Amino acid sequence: MLYLVGLGLGDVKDITVKGLEVVKSCSRVYLEAYTSILTTGGKEALEEYYGRELIIADRDLVELKADEILKEADTSDVAFLVVGDPFGATTHSDLVMRAVHAGISYRVVHNASIMNAVGCCGLQLYSFGETVSIVFWADDWRPESFYDKIKKNRSMGLHSLCLLDIKVKEQSIENLMRGKQVYEPPRFMSVSQAAQQLLDIIQKRREEGEEPGLSEDMVCVGMARVGAEDQMIRTATLRQLGSCDLGPPLHSLIVTGRLHPLEVDMLRLSAAPEALAHLEVMDSSTYTS
Amino acid sequence: MLYLVGLGLGDVKDITVKGLEVVKSCSRVYLEAYTSILTTGGKEALEEYYGRELIIADRDLVELKADEILKEADTSDVAFLVVGDPFGATTHSDLVMRAVHAGISYRVVHNASIMNAVGCCGLQLYSFGETVSIVFWADDWRPESFYDKIKKNRSMGLHSLCLLDIKVKEQSIENLMRGKQVYEPPRFMSVSQAAQQLLDIIQKRREEGEEPGLSEDMVCVGMARVGAEDQMIRTATLRQLGSCDLGPPLHSLIVTGRLHPLEVDMLRLSAAPEALAHLEVMDSSTYTS
Numbered sequence: 001m002l003y004l005v006g007l008g009l010g011d012v013k014d015i016t017v018k019g020l021e022v023v024k025s026c027s028r029v030y031l032e033a034y035t036s037i038l039t040t041g042g043k044e045a046l047e048e049y050y051g052r053e054l055i056i057a058d059r060d061l062v063e064l065k066a067d068e069i070l071k072e073a074d075t076s077d078v079a080f081l082v083v084g085d086p087f088g089a090t091t092h093s094d095l096v097m098r099a100v101h102a103g104i105s106y107r108v109v110h111n112a113s114i115m116n117a118v119g120c121c122g123l124q125l126y127s128f129g130e131t132v133s134i135v136f137w138a139d140d141w142r143p144e145s146f147y148d149k150i151k152k153n154r155s156m157g158l159h160s161l162c163l164l165d166i167k168v169k170e171q172s173i174e175n176l177m178r179g180k181q182v183y184e185p186p187r188f189m190s191v192s193q194a195a196q197q198l199l200d201i202i203q204k205r206r207e208e209g210e211e212p213g214l215s216e217d218m219v220c221v222g223m224a225r226v227g228a229e230d231q232m233i234r235t236a237t238l239r240q241l242g243s244c245d246l247g248p249p250l251h252s253l254i255v256t257g258r259l260h261p262l263e264v265d266m267l268r269l270s271a272a273p274e275a276l277a278h279l280e281v282m283d284s285s286t287y288t289s
Numbered sequence: 290m291l292y293l294v295g296l297g298l299g300d301v302k303d304i305t306v307k308g309l310e311v312v313k314s315c316s317r318v319y320l321e322a323y324t325s326i327l328t329t330g331g332k333e334a335l336e337e338y339y340g341r342e343l344i345i346a347d348r349d350l351v352e353l354k355a356d357e358i359l360k361e362a363d364t365s366d367v368a369f370l371v372v373g374d375p376f377g378a379t380t381h382s383d384l385v386m387r388a389v390h391a392g393i394s395y396r397v398v399h400n401a402s403i404m405n406a407v408g409c410c411g412l413q414l415y416s417f418g419e420t421v422s423i424v425f426w427a428d429d430w431r432p433e434s435f436y437d438k439i440k441k442n443r444s445m446g447l448h449s450l451c452l453l454d455i456k457v458k459e460q461s462i463e464n465l466m467r468g469k470q471v472y473e474p475p476r477f478m479s480v481s482q483a484a485q486q487l488l489d490i491i492q493k494r495r496e497e498g499e500e501p502g503l504s505e506d507m508v509c510v511g512m513a514r515v516g517a518e519d520q521m522i523r524t525a526t527l528r529q530l531g532s533c534d535l536g537p538p539l540h541s542l543i544v545t546g547r548l549h550p551l552e553v554d555m556l557r558l559s560a561a562p563e564a565l566a567h568l569e570v571m572d573s574s575t576y577t578s
Contacts, residue, residue: 006401008305008399008400009399011307012306013305013306013307013310014305014306014307014399015305015306016297016302016303016304016305016306016400017301017302017303017304017305017306017309018300018302018303020306021302084405085401085405085406085408086409087405087406087408087409087414088405088408088414090413090551093411093551093552093554093555094551096411096555097551097554097555097558100558108409108516109516110297110298110303110401110405110406110409110515110516111297111305111400111401112295112374112399112400112401112402112405113401113405115404115405115414116373116374116376116377116399116401116402116404116405117374117376117399119374119375119376119377120375120376120397120399122376122382122385124379125376125377125404125420126419126420126422127419128419128420129418129419130415130416130417130418130445130447131414131415131417133415152445156419156441158419226399227397227399262379262382262383262386263382265382265386266382266385266386269386269389
């Protein structure tokens with residue numbers, strides 16, 4: 001049996017009781033280590049807590065050598081641990097397909113992920129539109145598709161959860177071309193970097209004489225380390241978030257749509273004083289429609 | 290301190306290790322019992338597993354007598370347990386607001402909910418639009434707003450997660466008018482009931498000469514008891530789901546939008562033979578756009 005076990009939001013004790021039982025009973029336990037990160041302690045902390053060794057599963061192992069993970073899973077139990085819920089990232093449905101085609105049964109142990117935990121800022125999960133991924137820009141690659149998705153959600157009064165880029169075990173083009181297995185340090189996009197990219201697009205479109213559709217004053221929510229003891233939730237305008245520091249990763253950004261009065265009340269709890277005025281305005285629904 | 294603890298998808302062992310520690314250490318523990326249900330065993334099973342007594346929190350208690358829940362939570366610890374994640378339903382942000390205004394700190398222990406666990410059918414969470422609630426029709430009340438939301442999502446190529454109505458501790462109009470505290474048995478909308486209501490609207494709109502926008506042949510996914518050992522996932526056309534029986538609650542329905550080839554591969558695992566042909570068609574994206 002292949003068990004896909006969600007670890008939740010990153011603390012060792014966020015695993016479910018069911019998940020912990022699976023981890024303790026499996027013959028091999030893999031830890032997926034490229035679509036998210038553990039908030040506290042990493043692999044060592046988990047190994048100490050579980051009292052057993054974990055095998056790191058990086059992108060190469062999962063995407064190119066999945067057979068290694070599935071080896072003997074028809075006769076023994078193998079666990080594959082994923083931060084968040086196992087089905088947050090596409091890649092893991094690929095692993096499931098391989099298992100099924102090899103005649104191996106699988107079971108999922110679910111857990112919280114940012115996709116549902118985001119509700120703790122006070123915005124209603126029902127009022128979110130399509131989820132958006134904001135990617136790191138490079139000098140010669142500055143995509144704007146995420147901006148247009150946010151604009152579309154907002155035009156329908158819906159909130160946008162923006163997942164922020166993670167670069168783990170990336171190679172520089174130079175090292176890649178030389179075939180050197182040297183990796184860059186991991187990078188995690190911060191709320192301020194994401195906000196800055198959005199601000200850049202607003203300005204660019206305005207300079208090009210286009211109606212940008214989004215504005216520097218719209219109410220956004222920056223979230224960092226959701227679920228951890230030191231989590232931070234900051235409600236502010238996009239402009240303000242462009243220069244905020246919410247500390248260590250992981251960060252997520254929400255661009256609000258139409259706000260329900262109860263949502264406004266909850267957002268006030270985490271609002272920067274300068275954002276309160278804009279919340280009042282949002283209260284009487286001045287969203288783009 | 291007020292702890293809002295998510296119980297996950299319904300089995301006693303779906304609670305997180307962190308959540309279980311909270312439950313064992315709090316002076317009072319409430320179990321929210323009207324926005325969802327426990328898949329297995331109910332209150333008694335939880336009490337036995339936790340080794341302590343739980344207080345049932347029905348809608349009246351949470352919405353009208355929240356002070357009772359918050360009593361002494363400034364000097365001792367109180368836990369409020371919710372099936373799924375604590376912020377799945379609006380009502381609980383109301384409880385948080387009351388706590389904050391009374392000077393009581395709160396902390397959230399997150400868990401899986403249908404909002405993210407739905408990914409286990411193989412559809413990508415990023416490709417879902419606004420979440421839809423399908424309500425029970427009455428003789429004189431047949432709203433269609435959920436239909437139009439699904440149509441809108443689908444026109445953008447997005448999937449629709451439809452949460453199905455739950456009626457717990459409802460009074461008949463007769464008993465309500467007589468002031469009798471007699472409650473109807475709980476009702477949970479099944480996938481076939483939800484599909485039937487959608488089929489009714491398609492037919493009605495066609496009879497009225499309108500283009501219905503949705504069709505009987507579109508590929509849908511019926512899900513029952515997600516996360517439990519006896520969970521069922523059935524991929525089929527809407528027409529087929531109109532007469533399926535997926536067993537005991539809770540049920541959810543997904544209407545698919547544009548399908549990615551990897552999503553098609555995953556859906557095939559749960560597809561009724563008659564639905565396979567439609568999946569092939571969907572593969573080359575014949576979604577409304």
